[in-house]
Amino acid sequence: MTTERVYGGLPRLERRERRRQRLLEAALDAIGEGGLKGLSLRSVCARAGLTSRYFYESFRDLDELLVALFDRVADEVTGATLDAVAQAPWDALARAHAGLEAAIHVITDDHRKAKLLLISGSGPESLQRRRREQLVQVATVMSKLTRDFYGADRVTPTDARLTTITFAAGYVELLHEWLSGSLPVSRTRLVDHMARIFVASATVHSGRAAAPPPSE
Known part of the structure; x- marks a missing residue:
């Protein structure tokens, strides 16, 4: 031994x-x-x-270090988001607001992490690829939270995935615009607007067949 x-x-x-x-x-x-x-x-x-x-x-190289760094920040954001949602009241808007506020808090309260997010879309291919992978992982977490809240009978897995991937991608791009200074609104308004968009779209469904046209 x-x-x-x-x-x-x-x-x-x-x-x-x-x-x-x-x-x-x-x-x-x-x-x-x-x-x-x-x-x-x-x-x-x-x-x-x-x-x-x-x-x-x-x-192995700087690219691998960048990916590991991005993963570390992404894990921190996800952890803070889940903790905030778990502690929020059982209300759709309150939970969405708490999760988004926690995520933005991690990023904006440390300018280094904000800078990393800004460069992640134009850095090495390995970093851009991990950014896309993390986006899908975020959508997966959001999808589970959505179905847990509204009920699996109200939000199908496919509808939830369609909605959360769309939202996660839009959220990342919107945050990028805001961090770069191209979107001059307050942090409070940014969070509130995103939370309301998510709640409004959370139960959208598209799985039913389209209704036949009315007969003449």
Whole structure:
């Protein structure tokens, strides 16, 4: 039986994870200051106080680091959203408002995360692909929440998926416009408008056959 060697009071895997998080945080700092132009292996390692050896311990290249960083922020947004919805009153508008407010709070209260979101649609292909994948995952979570609230007999899986993918895509683009300064409205109005749109569309259905034209 072998035991894991411990240095500085921390086992090897925990030390490795801490180094990984330092690199991610350093990358977020670099993006916050200069966008993708300020991101390089050298700058990330310098900010993290680590050598390139430790960079390659966790990531193959900068693209993989960017995807991991995007995943970390996306997970934070999803977690905050679910927590807020769970604590909100059992009311459609209140729950939609709470979830959207929590998501925007995570993004807008840290300019680095806002900058990451802004570049995610025009960065490396791997980052753009993960952005699309995360959008579908967000829609899946929203679809489940919608059916749990309204009832599976009122909102079919297909209707819920059609609605939530449409909303999630529109939400991301609207947030992008707002963060870039192209949409001069308050955060309060932005959240309220999006919440009302979601509630208005949540129970839209299109599965029934179209009614035949009236006979003459």
